[in-house]
Amino acid sequence: MEAEPLKHRPPEAQPPEPWPLEPWPLQAQPPEHRPLEARPPEPWSPKSRLPDADPSVSLPLLSVRDLRIAFDGVEAVRGVSFDVHAREVFALVGESGAGKSLTARALLGMLPKEATVTGTVHPDLSGARGSRIALVPQDALAALSPVHPVGDQLAAAVRSVRRVGRREARALAVAALERVGIADAARRARAHPHEYSGGMRQRAVVAMATVNEPDVLVADEPTTALDDDHRELVLQLLADQRESRGTALVLVTHDMDAVRRHAHRVLVMYAGRAVETGPAQEVLAHPWAPYTKGLLASLPHPDDKPRRRLPTLPGSPPTLGALPPGCPFTSRCPLATDLCRHEEPEPRWADERSVACHHGELPDHHPPGHHAPSHHPPGHHSPAPPAPHHPSPRHPLENP
Structure with a gap:
């Protein structure tokens, strides 16, 4: 007599974890941003430490001022300004369609011929592509x-x-x-x-x-299709090039962990504009703009409870050809007021950081002698960024 086969009993259904936050638009404040938590270093920590930028370099390798890129009269990049220094990793982050890749390709002179470009990129390295500036493509x-x-x-x-x-x-x-x-x-x-x-x-x-x-490497989402091991390998290869040759790296990425590990400074873009910029460790640990806070709050964390729903940014970025009046983030921001709906904020600067938000957190003072890059007169050169400090890395969703 054959033994009766064992019956498969499916596991008991577990009720989903309750939604931990009210929907973001209904809150008086954006989702709580939890600064990056200290973690023990990985086995390869000597190479994973954030390398110092070169403090002896006083002039930037590249200066971008009021860069605007339009297609058929519609601006896809709207007045972006930044400097890139030797031995520095400068990260461009934001949602898809924010203008990151267009900004990076403008440095290379690789924009479509139908693009209309205004503003300045100094020096113009597009004629020295392959020798002084080079691209690491995504695909x-x-x-x-x-x-x-x-x-x-x-x-x-x-x-x-x-x-x-x-x-x-x-x-x-x-x-x-x-x-x-x-x-x-x-x-x-x-x-x-x-x-x-x-x-x-x-x-x-x-x-x-x-x-x-080359003097400048532009890496456009270089790790998108790679697993974690190959991602870290490629990022470390780029870091080794930076250390051995003094090469500057412009890193276009969605990977906030890559920004935390490797970037000196970061520029957060939304709807073709810079909404926040500054030293990467400071921006990730203490973001000023509601958009940056929302991006960081939506990151997953390994210690989250199973089935915990992450806070999300509601809606989607606006169509560039039909931007609303005022701040383009208004329809997604819980702090929006009538001022936001009628007036687009200009960048405000403090120390080495800026924020383009009417309600962004910002100290009330400007240090003596401080100048915002977007307002530099022609021929002005910004000082080199200070060597970044090395705070203990924290995860953006950890409680302080």
């Missing part, structure tokens, strides 16, 4: 030619800038692949992109961007 598979070996593509990048022979260019290409951790680089250089894994392809485009040792 490595699309960036690499499918019909040529990876090593040949790197060698072509070398010969486009340097007057070297084919053999020397190939040797430099193999050395670049070795620097980014690709094993057996001489053999791998003969392989085509489809023979590489996703992480190897991303390392290959980092090698291509850095093979000519």
